Amino acid sequence: MSYPQYETGEPIADAGAPDGPIAERWDRRRFEAELVNPANRRKHTVIVVGTGLAGGAAGATLGEQGYHVEQFCYQDSPRRAHSIAAQGGINAAKNYRNDGDSVHRLFYDTVKGGDFRARESNVHRLAQISVEIIDQCVAQGVPFAREYGGLLDTRSFGGVQVSRTFYARGQTGQQLLLGAYQALSRQIAAGNVVLHARTEMLDLIVIDGRARGIVARDLITGEISSHFADAVVLATGGYGNVFYLSTNAMNSNATAIWRAHRRGAYFANPCFTQIHPTCIPRTGDHQSKLTLMSESLRNDGRIWVPKAHGDTRPAHQIPEDERDYYLERIYPSFGNLVPRDIASRAAKNVCDEGRGVGPGGQGVYLDFADAIRRMGREKVEEKYGNLFDMYARITAENPYETPMRIYPAVHYTMGGLWVDYDLRTTIPGLFAIGEANFSDHGANRLGASALMQGLGDGYFVLPSTINDYLARAPLADRPDASHPAVAEVLAETEDRLNLLLSVDGDRTPDSFHRELGELMWEYCGMARTEEGLRKALDRIPLIREEFWRRIKVPGTGEEFNHSLEKANRVVDYLELAELMCLDALHRSESCGGHFREESQTPDGEAARKDEQFGYVAAWEFTGTGEAPVLHKEDLVFEYVHPTQRSYA
Amino acid sequence: MKLKLRVWRQRDAAATGEMAAYEVDGVSEDMSFLEMLDTLNEELLLRGEDPIAFDHDCREGICGACGLVINGDAHGPERTTACQLHMRSFRDGDTIDVEPWRAAAFPVIKDLVVDRSAFDRIIQAGGYVSAPTGAAPEAHATPVPKPDADFAFEHAECIGCGACVAACPNGSAMLFTSAKVNHLNVLPQGVPERETRVLDMVATMDAEGFGGCTLAGECATACPKGIPLPSIAAMNKEWLRANRKVKR
């Protein structure tokens, strides 16, 4: 099987993980790493882009270690990075419940949850570190939920049968991020970290094959400047906003990782996107983003649709025996707590059958009537009060009385820049951490694992592996703006922005973004087909061409210009979307969040093809609209043997 | 719905601004206030006019980026953030005034966008626990009584949006500062830096040009996260205690 749209290059032979028993690999790696003498650290500058859980934690930790850190965020404050919106919780193999949890079980659950498309060594390390993350956050004063004895409380989450998720009401991400932000603030006050807020990275500077800096735009003055360092760390999050409507923040974007990709960093598994099952359905064309309702709601809420097609009666008029609690029916042992990809697809299936509820039939009920009967309204309020309030505010419906309506929405991207065991991309000196890399979640991320990975990368992994690079790399002279390579990148960036400003067409950046998003949701969303993906691949270059003909950006580049920011991000989405579709097309198996209709079991479950696709697809950029090169990294499973995932 | 808007337009920090009038048609009550502004901006953009600049990001009421004074109320008539305010709170034909946060410590950058970095500097002055990565003891080594943990959480909910400052007749940042002081000072992990934290944060708050507190209570009424007014008294208590304990 070969498609004309790409070429196959050299496989990736080594992802850099040490050999030996899996539980000892991380220790071994840390021992083997070269260290930088504490006195020499201040001579090294590290650029960290992004201040979410991964970036904030990395900046704070590198600052504590004595490095000079230049930290960037497009927001007005590091505290606003989108990690703040994570609701449910963070996993850790503490086994405080004595319910059979262990590092190995967390490792096992994560590899299995990821549908056997993640690297074992990385996932095991993450499970090991998970316990330290909780200790670290508690020491920072993160106010996790506690029981009356004063000890930490936990809850269950999708895809697992133990209670290992630590939480702070429905605002766990906020509390963890504020912990990292505060640690970062301490380093800013100490002068170890220099913060550049309202500054957006627009390109990567690569000199002699090494990442040596970035080009960034001051979002207030519009000034484009270059910044130099011995290593660059991208912690810029995922690319879910390709879909226009997602649960990502409005300004979350893919520019940093896409520009790095264009400069030579491989992009891995771009088609692995996560559709979250419990979001508030959209209400109309004005919709600017979608709002997630925490997965933790599935602990006590029951999901159902009417048994009959086209049943338009209000929920309370549908008697019990005419309701289909489809998750409980199809997956009796996990019930409403099946992993996200499965829950989302099941919702899509019942809606496609014409049994969806609410306007347009794009929704299913999430019903708390039983929970309220069982626990009392007060208890439900204590556990989920803020989520219920949020739902009521957005929909003007009272979820204590009528069941919530939910529908899946794009939420997280498992794909990202390819990194090795040390989180190094294929450009020496360029690291990617958190959601920006592809590393630990395979084809599907389990709930409460993103916070774990972001903090794990930022607090523990990167600060241990970046030493090795800085100690070994020849970084003698720091380049400056006079270097020809720098001038070239600066000029390219300025040209691109000037071009956007000069087209003066008749369509807004949002209109192109929305068009692309709808196309992607249709053909590269919850279920994908060869035919659909081919359609999308035909269409995207046409949109791109139209974009450069008809885009309208008012004002100038030398001022606060939100339209220019948006347009520039859409430029990159228009290229990234193509790679996502191509990746989805070439991977003609179903796994995790990637569901190809051609590859399913007789009962409609995802059918993996391990022999053929048991690899990470790492793509090399060759030019806009040019055939990229596919490099395969074979996945070896020594400890968790791939089986058909079963949650029945 | 059809609405009349009067919006503060100011080209940049140095320019003088003014209220400009706009009409928006076809507003659905399911729109958020910011989506209504998006609609207007799309129109302005196609007409070749400069769209209205406003800060926003998560649109879920948690990042704290958005902040508009709507008809004189920070975040508008409901107790939530502007992004979670829906147009069903308004009636067809309404005239709505939209202004930026007004405070000397929050200078206007453009239109409705203000500079809130003073908040960051207050946190940098002591709004943290010095716990370097890797130095943490086992999480269960220090139990925290549930009432203390709940008190800490209630104050940690602050999203740093600045509505308290915008609503305060004196442009005071007491509620913001007290939320962080109370969050950290009540926890055993925050105790070692208890005194310096409150003294340094309050000193920075004063130096940033925020007004003094006269307990008008507007801050707590405007706070989208419901940080309670007694939070300020609790910080005052901490501050007085710290002054007694620390000779400087």
Next chain:
Amino acid sequence: MAVSGLLMLGYLVAHVMGNLKVFFGPREFNEYGHWLRTMGAPVLHEEWALWIVRLVLLATVAAHAVSAYQLSRRDIKARPVAYAHKRRRASYATRTMRWGGVIIALFIVWHILDLTTLTVNENAQPGHPYENVVATFSTWYGNVVYITAMLAVGLHVRHGFWSAAQTLGAGSASRDRALKAVASGLALVLTAGFIAVPVAVMTGVVS
């Protein structure tokens, strides 16, 4: 502000109790007036104690005024551009603290000229406070000035007492209602107590 305010509040409580002695007739009231001058005797010389009280009060008033001035200046500077959309903010008592304070300060000047130095009291007789009080409240403007000022005092105390408790860190969620109740109670008792005298003179209960 809080400490000086509370000191003055303590003085007002003593003051209102003294005022109410007017209902026990001229002899007792004038004797009380005399005692104020001889307070502390024989340890202290005549009027020494009274002057100590006066000096402390003067210092407190000055401290309160200076802090109020500084706070107001700072607060006005912190909000250099007003909102175009005006709306009613905070409670009446809270909003009137600044002007209420000025009104009370002006009243105090008049009050001293009227009943201490007797400068503006046309029918005054030194050493006869009861008769002087009756003289003041026999004029319409005396009543208007006094009653207006006492209403201002009530509002000022209502927000001021609760506010001082917050400043001194005595406020908390559980104590808030109690503090507000005490503040309102104090304000009511003080205002009613002070206003009782002119009302009594007007209605002829005291003459």
